[in-house]
Amino acid sequence: MGEQDPKARDRERRRQLRRRQVRIRRGVAVGVLLALAAGITLGARAVGGGGNHPAGAKAGHQPAFEPDAAHTPKEIRGVHVTMALASLPGRLDQYLAMPGLNTIELDVKDEQGRVGFVPRSVPLARRTGAAGPFYDPKRVAGLVHQRGDYLVGRVVTFEDPVLSEKRPDLAIHSADGSLWHTNAGLGWTNPYDRRVWRYNVDIAAAAAKAGFDEIQFDYVRFPSDGDVSLIRYPGTHTQAMRWTIPAFVQYAASRLHPLGVRVSVDVFGLAATRDLGIGQLPRRVSKYVDAVYPMVYPSHYSPGEYGISVPDDWPGQTVSHSLGDFRRALEGRHARLVPWLQDFSLGRTYTLQDVRDQILAARAYHTDGFLLWNPLGVYTPGTLTH
Numbered sequence: 001m002g003e004q005d006p007k008a009r010d011r012e013r014r015r016q017l018r019r020r021q022v023r024i025r026r027g028v029a030v031g032v033l034l035a036l037a038a039g040i041t042l043g044a045r046a047v048g049g050g051g052n053h054p055a056g057a058k059a060g061h062q063p064a065f066e067p068d069a070a071h072t073p074k075e076i077r078g079v080h081v082t083m084a085l086a087s088l089p090g091r092l093d094q095y096l097a098m099p100g101l102n103t104i105e106l107d108v109k110d111e112q113g114r115v116g117f118v119p120r121s122v123p124l125a126r127r128t129g130a131a132g133p134f135y136d137p138k139r140v141a142g143l144v145h146q147r148g149d150y151l152v153g154r155v156v157t158f159e160d161p162v163l164s165e166k167r168p169d170l171a172i173h174s175a176d177g178s179l180w181h182t183n184a185g186l187g188w189t190n191p192y193d194r195r196v197w198r199y200n201v202d203i204a205a206a207a208a209k210a211g212f213d214e215i216q217f218d219y220v221r222f223p224s225d226g227d228v229s230l231i232r233y234p235g236t237h238t239q240a241m242r243w244t245i246p247a248f249v250q251y252a253a254s255r256l257h258p259l260g261v262r263v264s265v266d267v268f269g270l271a272a273t274r275d276l277g278i279g280q281l282p283r284r285v286s287k288y289v290d291a292v293y294p295m296v297y298p299s300h301y302s303p304g305e306y307g308i309s310v311p312d313d314w315p316g317q318t319v320s321h322s323l324g325d326f327r328r329a330l331e332g333r334h335a336r337l338v339p340w341l342q343d344f345s346l347g348r349t350y351t352l353q354d355v356r357d358q359i360l361a362a363r364a365y366h367t368d369g370f371l372l373w374n375p376l377g378v379y380t381p382g383t384l385t386h
Contacts, residue, residue: 003042046101069101071213072262073097073150076338076369077384078103080154082312083116083134085377093303097148100384104144105216107373108137108153108207111186119206124337128166137371141211151262152371153212155204158249159219161187162365163199170196172223174230182226191222191244191279192237208261215256216293218266220285221245246288253288264291266340269300272325291336293371296322299346316357323365323372336368343372343379355383 006273018181034364077100087108097105109115125131144151164171164179166186172180172188179187189196204215222241223231239247246305253263271280272294286292298318301311306316319339326337341358344350355372362370372379 019078028058054229067135072336073080073102073369075336076103076150076371077101078105078152078369078371078373079343079379079384080105080152080202080373080377081107082377083107083110083114084133084373086116086140087134088150089312092135092143094097094151096144097377097384101149101386102149102370103150103152103371105152105154106140107137107156107217109155109157109160109203111156111219112158113156113160113164115203117206117210119203119265121200121209122199122205124163125203129161130166137207137210137212145211148252150214151212152214152216154216154218155200155207156218158191158196158197159186159188160189160222163168163196165235166191169234170199171234175232176329180223180226180231182223184225188223190233190235191241191248192233192235192239192247197248197251201255204252204256204298205259208256212261213253214262214291215262216250216264216266216291217249220265220281221359224278241277242275242281242284245279246281246284250288262290264289264293264335264338266293266295268351269294269296269322270305272322272329281327282332286333288332289335291368292326292330292337292340293340294322294326295340295373296358297340297342297373299342315350315354316361317341319358319361321366323361327365337365338368339370340373343383344374344376352382355380356386359383359386 009228017103047062079095079098079101081092081095081104083106092104095101107116109130113130114134115125116134117137118131118133119125122131141151168179170189170193174180178220181187200217204217208215222245237244249263249265254264264284266351267280267282267285268276270276275281280294282294296319298315299312301308301318303310305311308317310320311318319341323337323339326339330337339358341355342350343355349366359370372383
């Protein structure tokens with residue numbers, strides 16, 4: 001039976017390919033890491049050296065990892081799943097049974113600083129209490145791959161209430177020396193601090209080794225929600241924000257690509273055309289990643305954006321304008337473009353047609369698929385089959 005099962009044969013081919021990729025890249029990885037060590041000291045507390053370019057960056061640089069088209073869905077059609085939902089018996093099976101679905105994006109580390117499993121290779125996650133037994137990553141990867149689907153692990157990077165509270169030396173502070181918090185009362189870790197970089201990538205590496213196909217970094221930026229005028233970053237930080245975030249992404253990719261896993265980033269919908277002052281410039285980070293995921297939720301655009309009086313009332317047009325900007329921003333890059341689309345209601349009730357209009361806009365711009373976001377994990381039936 002197994003030899004006649006096309007999915008079983010495909011899974012075996014993928015496993016063989018991944019083993020070959022790891023063997024081939026081991027030698028490459030040593031050279032990459034040695035070169036990286038010359039400009040980036042992993043144990044250093046802050047970015048140094050000044051200059052206008054992240055360490056090792058060169059014009060025209062592209063990721064050493066070339067995505068294999070046979071391993072990645074030609075058109076990603078997926079949904080976001082929280083670690084809490086994944087912990088419920090049978091819930092992941094329900095998502096995998098959604099008609100048209102071929103991708104699950106699962107929280108590895110979320111906005112609360114929690115880690116979805118207990119990685120033995122990351123003792124700091126255990127000491128701070130961040131790690132919890134929400135799911136078994138190997139079992140989850142096996143289940144998703146058994147269905148022939150693709151598994152993306154989301155790592156919320158610098159917003160981290162747990163690590164910032166337990167390790168204030170790694171956190172962003174206010175002018176009075178206290179920990180800085182967002183308007184929602186959440187703490188952030190210091191994006192300049194290489195120890196924070198290492199912590200997040202260690203967690204990502206544990207997920208990669210467990211069988212996740214892709215690591216997607218979210219909140220890979222400096223903070224924007226809160227009184228940022230009060231922020232004080234510990235240590236020295238002579239490198240500009242706009243180069244610090246690409247440097248982190250370069251570091252993450254240099255460690256994760258040799259494991260045979262793809263690397264991607266989430267970015268704001270307006271980041272393609274504006275410097276938002278948070279270090280998030282899609283064209284720069286796209287040098288080092290395999291995919292860029294812009295969050296083009298229509299409800300998040302201000303009235304008048306793109307000449308549309310109420311962008312949320314015209315989801316298809318809004319997404320179309322934003323993706324046009326991203327197509328131009330990523331021109332000449334190898335990174336795939338996969339938008340996050342809105343399947344939640346904020347201000348007005350979203351319908352199936354609203355979601356479909358966004359999907360049509362994504363396809364019109366020849367994106368490499370789409371992911372649907374709903375913070376409650378409740379998705380409109382029929383969206384993925386359109």
